[in-house]
Amino acid sequence: MPLTLIATKGHPATGKSAVARGVAQRLHIPLIDKDDIKDHVLGLPQANDLAYAVMWQIAETQLALGLSVLAVSPLSYPVGYETAARIAARQRAKLLVVETILDEAEWRRRLDARTPGYSSHKISGWAAMQEMLRQYDGCWQYPIAAEHHLVLDAAQPVNTLVDAVVERLTQKDVRA
Numbered sequence: 001m002p003l004t005l006i007a008t009k010g011h012p013a014t015g016k017s018a019v020a021r022g023v024a025q026r027l028h029i030p031l032i033d034k035d036d037i038k039d040h041v042l043g044l045p046q047a048n049d050l051a052y053a054v055m056w057q058i059a060e061t062q063l064a065l066g067l068s069v070l071a072v073s074p075l076s077y078p079v080g081y082e083t084a085a086r087i088a089a090r091q092r093a094k095l096l097v098v099e100t101i102l103d104e105a106e107w108r109r110r111l112d113a114r115t116p117g118y119s120s121h122k123i124s125g126w127a128a129m130q131e132m133l134r135q136y137d138g139c140w141q142y143p144i145a146a147e148h149h150l151v152l153d154a155a156q157p158v159n160t161l162v163d164a165v166v167e168r169l170t171q172k173d174v175r176a
Helices: 018-029 034-041 047-064 078-090 104-113 128-134 157-170
Strands: 004-007 031-033 070-073 096-100 149-153
Touching: 004 018, 004 078, 004 149, 004 157, 018 031, 018 096, 018 128, 018 157, 034 047, 034 070, 047 070, 047 078, 047 128, 078 096, 096 157, 104 128, 149 157
Parallel strands: 004 070, 004 096, 031 070, 096 149
Antiparallel strands: none
16 A cells, blocks of 8 residues: 555544544554544643644654554544645645544434543533534535545444445545
């Protein structure tokens, strides 16, 4: 596989982490999860922005070392995609944004199955997600170049989703 930056995109509880772990294990590449970083900087001002900055810096370092890397985050704002594209271009790496989606009923079931308060910064419950979406005001619905974008229905088995990502990475049209 050529040098590649894989970035996840998707709302909470849509399967980003499960797919990312499967892809990272299959391809034997580093996985950097924004939430792992945020867990350690949560008390700091602008913790979310800081967690993204650290995630992208580590991802670029891995690429500079010649290692493909997988960056896990919701990528809710266009600036995240723009940052990933700039990093991939600077490092002459391919870019693939893997977006996970679910039909509303399954998505709601997964959110409601999360234990309330299991994390101080992760959404649990359908009502909390709806409030977050109101705050986002549609910002997550930005254009992504087709050659960079793979949308997966995360209701499928994880192995099937991982196979789809690996297959897409072998195609020649995934250029930075």
